[in-house]
Amino acid sequence: MSGDHSHSEDQVDGGSRFNDSHKHKDKYKEKEHKHKDHKKDKERDKSKHGNSDHKDSSDKKHRDKEKMKHKDGSTDKYKDKHKEKRKEEKMKSFDGKVKKEKENGFASPHVKSEPEDDIYHSPKHEKSLKRERDDDNDSEFKPKKIKTEIKTENDKRAKKRKPDEVRNNHEQKEFSIFSNILLKAQNEGTPEEPGRLKWEEERYTDGSKWKFLEHKGPVFAPPYEPLPSNVKFYYDGKHMKLSPGAEEVATFFAKMLDHEYTTKDIFRKNFFKDWRKEMTAEEKAKLTDLKKCDFSEMSDYFKAQSEARKAMTKDEKLKIKAENERLLQEYGFCIMDNHKERIANFRIEPPGLFRGRGDHPKMGMLKRRIRPQDIIINCSKDSEHPKPPPGTKWKEVRHDNKVTWLVSWTENIQGSIKYIMLNPSSRIKGEKDWQKYETARRLKKCVDRIRNQYREDWKSKEMRIRQRAVALYFIDKLALRAGNEKEEGETADTVGCCSLRVEHIKLYPENDGQEYVVEFDFLGKDSIRYYNKVPVEKRVFKNLQLFMENKEPDDDLFDRLNTSVLNKHLQELMDGLTAKVFRTYNASITLQQQLKELTSGEDNVPAKILSYNRANRAVAILCNHQRAPPKTFEKSMQNLQTKIDAKRGQLSDAKRDLKSAKADAKIRRDEKSKKTVETKKKAVQRIEEQLMKLEVQATDREENKQIALGTSKLNYLDPRISVAWCKKWGIPVEKIYNKTQREKFAWAIDMAEDDYEF
DNA sequence: GCACCAACTTAGCACCACTTCA
């Protein structure tokens, strides 16, 4: 494949790829189970494929294969542990209860038992901030090492991160230009504090991200407001007054009552388990069955509140807006290296029920309230430190300038760290973004060499090298994600390239008139289904057959490969190269090619924008960026069609009028009738333009039904390509990027000329 | 070599404010 390889050509089923993706998530699940249930059938299939493929393989090849299998040491070097785990799961599945869970599409969740007397007191105003429960006791995740000596830990952290890559002169110079542009853009947008405006154009070479950082800390979720006494909860048909703690958690469930989540067994089970932890002993004894709980009055109350909010007077709404603006001004900005920067998420996530995506084993668990004593503040020593709410303390205040975050805390569901960071429009984020695209541009220069290399590696004597080469081919050709290994039972069962299992692909020596077709069917990030049928090169096909030999459906396809091995290899091929860079590179290069192909100079502005959206769409399809069709989709399409029909009627009327005006003018031959003809002509033109706009809108909307353009636009497409395209064709950049996007890509808007090449 | 973890990017969904239209 060369730089201009076309993905769309390779996608046999490209056109209909997304039509059924969402509604078929469940079907997919069913299918997965069928795979397991019909293992024997699959085995037969496999041997069938195997037979046909072995027709042309000699005994020598078989001997080579055997040799290859053992050359790199013992088998299943990398993935033994995970494989074993899956096997264990399989064994467990014979146990009735677990088996039932699996049938429901959930892997056996890893649930740790908790002390029953661990009661969570729901907070009430200031008092609420003092909880009896110890953090470390209520978490579901494994306890992490407790850091005691701040200074030592800071030193360690500083050591941990390598200084940013040293640039060559050209890059340093370009970076300087970049900084100036970003400064200019930011200074136009935000007024600087007098005396604070002091920009350093040079980047820190010691790995520091900043020298000065000052902020006001986070905004906490508002305290829980107990329900009014007329809003009642019923158990088994009888009214029951809940304790504040139990009531708060109950409201989380009530607020989600209309959502599909609350119908899912695992969600209900997790919720009920965590809810019970918040109950008093008396409540715990009484409330034993979620099915008997009636949250409907609570649910109605919240719906009424929501309606009331909508029905507020203009003044009331303005008041709220002003208060939000005040909070934004106070907490939404920081000073980083004496420059005022917007903070992305200055509000702490409120408590609620965890909404994992796909078949997440932890969905429904209680996300606990974050308090000041959970919060780590990061700022510079010489700054004015943020103050915790009265009567509280921060967990820690640290001064680590090797990181970019301002605030962090550990969440209780997965035990992962959450951060408050800067807005994408900030210098620090913009610079990182720019670097990302520069790395992708460097890949462009050496991608042919890398492709030749992995093609050579398909013939390697070593299994691990062949696997690496085939995986890389998929990452490059199909823009698959790297695919880290995941802990089973902790998250939804999703995969990427390196973690693909045998059950995720099917091989067809011949399919729909094409040779060597691979069918992919798996759940990727966010449990979005990836379905694609792709013809591949013969060697890839043969290798896949080899990788699948003697394996169970739930065995790893690439058992000698993981992301770490792959990225190490990529690093050797190009400095800074990782699997992710291929996605950025292929997305950006595809946009550039598609724009060249689709844009016609003769088109008017709406037609050109349609071309842009189509190019954007090609990338979104490549990256498998899907969305659920909007709930109002069918209706809004219908409305649009009605408008189009009406406009068509209007057009034929106008044309008829024009015709008769022309005939009239022919007879009369006076100035007045000539003018009438001109007016009618203009009317026809105007209506034609309006009709065209509507038709373009309808096409665009229809094509976008299940495809999300925003993700690729924001994360994968070098904005300079879009800016250059706008400049070249005289399209206002506002037509392509909204305000937020223009702020994020301010650097590109100023930097790119109409001749920019990715 | 591997598990673990921190730090960051990428991702889709839900809601709300703004716009459009009858």
Next chain:
DNA sequence: TGAAGTGGTGCTAAGTTGGTGC
């Protein structure tokens, strides 16, 4: 003017990457 529709935005889950320590 109010209802309907939609794009923008915030939210937060879910990835990737790379360093550390055993």
